[in-house]
Amino acid sequence: MSASNSDTHAHAHGGNYFEAARGLKSWLITLDHKRIGVMYLFWVIAAFLFGGLLALGVRLELWAPGETIMSADTYNRFFTLHGLVMVFLFIIPGIPAALGNFVLPLQLGAKDVAFPRLNLLSFYIYVVGTCMALYSTIAGGVDTGWTFYTPYSATTGGSVVMMTLSAFILGFSSILTGLNFIVTVHKMRAPGMSWYRMPLLIWALYATSIIQVMATPVLGITLLLLAMERALGIGIFDPALGGDPVLFQHFFWFYSHPAVYIMILPGMGVVSELIATFSRKRIFGYRSIAFSSLAIAIISFLVWGHHMFVSGQSVYAGMIFSFLTFLVAIPSAIKVFNWTATLYQGSISMQTPMIWAFSFLILFTIGGLTGLFLGTLGTDVHLHDTYFVVAHFHYVMMGGTVMAFFGGVHYWWPKIFGRMYNEALAKISAVLVFVGFNVTFFTQFVLGTRGMPRRYYNYLPEFETLHKVSTMGVLIIGLGVTIMVLYLAKSLLSGEKAVANPWGAKTLEWTHAASPPVLHNFDETPVVEEPPYHYPAPGEESRPTKVPA
Amino acid sequence: MSSPNGGGFWMPPQASTVAAEVDSLFDFILYLNYFFFALITVLAIYFAMKYRRRRADQEAAGQLDHSMKLEWTWTVIPSLFLFVLFVWGFRLFLDMSTPPADALEVRVIAKKWDWRFEYANGAKTYGELIVPEKQAVKLVMASEDVLHSFFVPDFRVKQDVVPGRYTTLWFEALAPGTHQVFCTEYCGTKHSGMLATVTVLPPDEFKKRYDSGFEDPNAPKDPVAAGQQLFTQRGCMACHSVDGTKGVGPTLKGIWDAEEKMADGSSVKVDDNYIRESLMDPNAKLVAGFGPVMPSFKGQLDDQQVNDLIAFIKSLK
Ligand SMILES: [Cu+2]
Ligand SMILES: [Cu+2]
Numbered sequence: 018m019s020a021s022n023s024d025t026h027a028h029a030h031g032g033n034y035f036e037a038a039r040g041l042k043s044w045l046i047t048l049d050h051k052r053i054g055v056m057y058l059f060w061v062i063a064a065f066l067f068g069g070l071l072a073l074g075v076r077l078e079l080w081a082p083g084e085t086i087m088s089a090d091t092y093n094r095f096f097t098l099h100g101l102v103m104v105f106l107f108i109i110p111g112i113p114a115a116l117g118n119f120v121l122p123l124q125l126g127a128k129d130v131a132f133p134r135l136n137l138l139s140f141y142i143y144v145v146g147t148c149m150a151l152y153s154t155i156a157g158g159v160d161t162g163w164t165f166y167t168p169y170s171a172t173t174g175g176s177v178v179m180m181t182l183s184a185f186i187l188g189f190s191s192i193l194t195g196l197n198f199i200v201t202v203h204k205m206r207a208p209g210m211s212w213y214r215m216p217l218l219i220w221a222l223y224a225t226s227i228i229q230v231m232a233t234p235v236l237g238i239t240l241l242l243l244a245m246e247r248a249l250g251i252g253i254f255d256p257a258l259g260g261d262p263v264l265f266q267h268f269f270w271f272y273s274h275p276a277v278y279i280m281i282l283p284g285m286g287v288v289s290e291l292i293a294t295f296s297r298k299r300i301f302g303y304r305s306i307a308f309s310s311l312a313i314a315i316i317s318f319l320v321w322g323h324h325m326f327v328s329g330q331s332v333y334a335g336m337i338f339s340f341l342t343f344l345v346a347i348p349s350a351i352k353v354f355n356w357t358a359t360l361y362q363g364s365i366s367m368q369t370p371m372i373w374a375f376s377f378l379i380l381f382t383i384g385g386l387t388g389l390f391l392g393t394l395g396t397d398v399h400l401h402d403t404y405f406v407v408a409h410f411h412y413v414m415m416g417g418t419v420m421a422f423f424g425g426v427h428y429w430w431p432k433i434f435g436r437m438y439n440e441a442l443a444k445i446s447a448v449l450v451f452v453g454f455n456v457t458f459f460t461q462f463v464l465g466t467r468g469m470p471r472r473y474y475n476y477l478p479e480f481e482t483l484h485k486v487s488t489m490g491v492l493i494i495g496l497g498v499t500i501m502v503l504y505l506a507k508s509l510l511s512g513e514k515a516v517a518n519p520w521g522a523k524t525l526e527w528t529h530a531a532s533p534p535v536l537h538n539f540d541e542t543p544v545v546e547e548p549p550y551h552y553p554a555p556g557e558e559s560r561p562t563k564v565p566a
Numbered sequence: 567m568s569s570p571n572g573g574g575f576w577m578p579p580q581a582s583t584v585a586a587e588v589d590s591l592f593d594f595i596l597y598l599n600y601f602f603f604a605l606i607t608v609l610a611i612y613f614a615m616k617y618r619r620r621r622a623d624q625e626a627a628g629q630l631d632h633s634m635k636l637e638w639t640w641t642v643i644p645s646l647f648l649f650v651l652f653v654w655g656f657r658l659f660l661d662m663s664t665p666p667a668d669a670l671e672v673r674v675i676a677k678k679w680d681w682r683f684e685y686a687n688g689a690k691t692y693g694e695l696i697v698p699e700k701q702a703v704k705l706v707m708a709s710e711d712v713l714h715s716f717f718v719p720d721f722r723v724k725q726d727v728v729p730g731r732y733t734t735l736w737f738e739a740l741a742p743g744t745h746q747v748f749c750t751e752y753c754g755t756k757h758s759g760m761l762a763t764v765t766v767l768p769p770d771e772f773k774k775r776y777d778s779g780f781e782d783p784n785a786p787k788d789p790v791a792a793g794q795q796l797f798t799q800r801g802c803m804a805c806h807s808v809d810g811t812k813g814v815g816p817t818l819k820g821i822w823d824a825e826e827k828m829a830d831g832s833s834v835k836v837d838d839n840y841i842r843e844s845l846m847d848p849n850a851k852l853v854a855g856f857g858p859v860m861p862s863f864k865g866q867l868d869d870q871q872v873n874d875l876i877a878f879i880k881s882l883k
Binding site for chain 2 (some may be wrong): 055089090093096107160162166168172173174180256257261262296297298299300301302303304305326327328329332335336339340343346347350351353357358360361362363364365366367371375379380382383386387389392393394395396397398399401404463466467468470471472473474475476477512552553554555
């Protein structure tokens with residue numbers, strides 16, 4: 018291929034991966050995992066901003082009871098699209114496909130992922146899926162909720178078929194990325210990089226990939242069945258045609274619960290990196306963090322029924338799912354304790370990525386703990402499908418994954434773009450998002466316990482004050498995110514040049530690669546001689562890094 | 567809503583026999599939450615302050631990276647708590663799922679976007695479930711269209727209503743009063759308007775009303791007023807406005823005697839027979855610009871009620 022010719026050529030000159038080739042075409046046909054990661058990064062950030070605007074619309078509508086800025090049908094489309102965009106276009110690909118693509122080969126000491134062409138393909142599949150999703154919102158819209166529950170989704174108007182096909186297509190992108198990562202981890206590790214020397218982000222991405230490969234096909238099949246039911250009138254889920262609507266819920270959650278871990282595991286991986294680096298500590302309980310990722314990946318397949326305690330499934334099914342749900346809570350709890358213990362005796366620096374990591378630690382703890390109310394059968398009955406659930410999963414997904422994502426973006430930004438950002442503004446933005454997040458979602462716990470159902474366009478007057486507070490929180494988040502977009506844009510244009518290892522981190526992408534890295538990542542293949550995060554114990558000499566500052 | 571007792575910052579009033587137990591469990595989990603949250607945040611913030619980096623080249627003061635004792639402790643103790651939650655939660659759930667044998671049975675029919683209640687003696691109520699206090703009530707629920715969910719916060723009960731099968735729910739109300747019912751499974755445009763109330767009456771009063779088939783003693787005698795009441799109770803409001811605004815269905819303002827354009831291009835004059843047909847067989851003639859979503863009211867409205875509705879629609883000039 019001509020690309021590889023120009024690659025070698027550029028490499029000879031020693032330029033970074035941006036300089037290795039120029040022009041739009043060099044990006045569109047690139048096989049470089051770093052460039053693919055960067056393209057993903059821009060798409061997923063765009064998706065996040067779009068999903069955020071939809072959330073803003075939803076919250077503004079809920080400022081007061083009755084019609085505030087949009088009709089009920091528009092509102093229903095807004096919250097549906099908000100969920101779909103955030104889940105399928107942002108959170109699922111966010112950390113693995115954007116940050117993971119960039120970082121995973123570097124952390125392994127590899128030149129690229131195992132299948133670079135497949136990697137590019139999965140990016141294009143993602144682009145096609147995104148376009149189909151956008152098209153279906155223009156062509157009729159979808160008002161089913163992101164869960165597509167039947168028979169509503171089988172009978173409502175709008176472009177449900179197009180949207181399900183879009184999610185179906187996006188699934189392939191997810192499967193291919195997962196497959197690529199699994200093979201890369203098995204086959205492409207640098208000399209000396211044994212399994213127990215892999216950074217914890219790799220373990221997390223590996224566990225995530227297993228779920229992606231195993232669970233996503235089920236979603237694909239389910240959505241295909243739904244599309245067939247709608248388009249051809251085959252009775253599968255719609256009782257009017259002889260189908261079973263609860264069967265759909267089983268299928269859907271069989272994917273979507275593991276998907277919750279597709280969304281959170283990578284975030285946990287990122288946070289492990291941040292906490293080790295910014296406290297200059299060997300991570301506490303490395304093996305239990307690594308194995309808890311795998312444990313979560315496996316058990317997560319067996320808990321889907323906890324979304325269906327009041328759906329009409331049998332009481333004993335409820336019992337088993339409740340039990341397994343508590344089982345999957347344990348590895349998550351272990352991780353939280355390990356991260357906290359890592360801080361002990363560290364050399365802790367509250368730079369921006371660490372602020373995000375702390376936000377993650379606090380918010381994810383709340384998200385996890387409030388999950389106990391929902392895993393417990395007796396209390397879930399009252400709380401199910403109320404704002405309590407909305408608050409709970411936002412604490413996990415946004416308080417967890419999104420905080421980790423932004424922590425990761427700020428952490429690897431100097432590596433990816435070779436530039437620093439304004440630290441003061443970055444701190445302000447992180448704090449604003451943290452505060453705004455709590456104002457928005459903590460109130461929703463209270464709304465939920467008091468009985469406010471979710472997906473409500475209108476509400477009783479007694480809920481108005483809390484809804485208003487919640488809406489104000491979104492404005493604070495919006496301010497924080499706007500500031501972030503601005504200083505990051507400025508950094509791209511005129512940020513101070515970054516050194517190879519501005520944080521004093523210990524993983525290969527920092528110790529052995531330039532910022533930004535060269536086309537093939539390393540000038541010479543790194544040889545790994547110690548466990549990850551091997552900061553010197555008191556009195557020990559630190560190992561010199563391979564890249565001059 | 568009236569508040570018999572209990573409740574607090576988090577939970578609404580406790581109005582059923584299971585509510586107090588649910589709240590005890592809720593409080594137990596809440597204290598666990600407070601404890602573990604405080605443990606993690608206090609430690610994290612304390613470490614962050616105590617061990618903050620003072621010089622740029624400062625290394626960690628120690629590299630403790632494992633401790634079997636600690637790791638076992640924080641695996642086993644939380645697991646024990648989780649086990650307690652599981653057992654307690656399941657036993658309570660069993661109670662909540664098992665109606666007593668002598669429960670009064672009421673049938674619930676959900677459809678977009680209202681609730682209908684049918685009693686053993688054939689009486690029906692709309693949007694208002696009337697039950698006696700201190701008597702277990704078992705609801706046998708069905709849906710005519712999509713999923714809905716029956717939720718009474720004050721009773722701490724909730725159950726999805728599924729088309730094509732029956733689901734059940736039971737409760738025993740503690741004292742006379744009224745309580746809000748929400749639909750908690752998303753069901754489309756008026757999901758948030760799919761509300762009802764539970765009215766709890768003293769036993770003798772309940773018996774009197776039940777025996778009279780829940781005839782409303784204050785029901786208006788005047789046909790227009792009676793029609794108006796039906797119009798709200800039977801959920802026509804969810805789809806039809808009376809002020810000229812377009813909703814899921816056409817507004818009914820000023821349609822009497824007017825020429826209506828139908829979807830098939832024909833036009834129809836709105837008279838008694840047309841309105842009657844619209845109610846009994848709504849898809850026979852579709853108004854232009856609207857889908858076939860109006861449910862049939864065949865068998866649910868008697869002649870008197872149809873007449874009242876016609877009188878009401880006539881009055882909407
Ligand atoms: Cu789940
Ligand atoms: Cu509903």
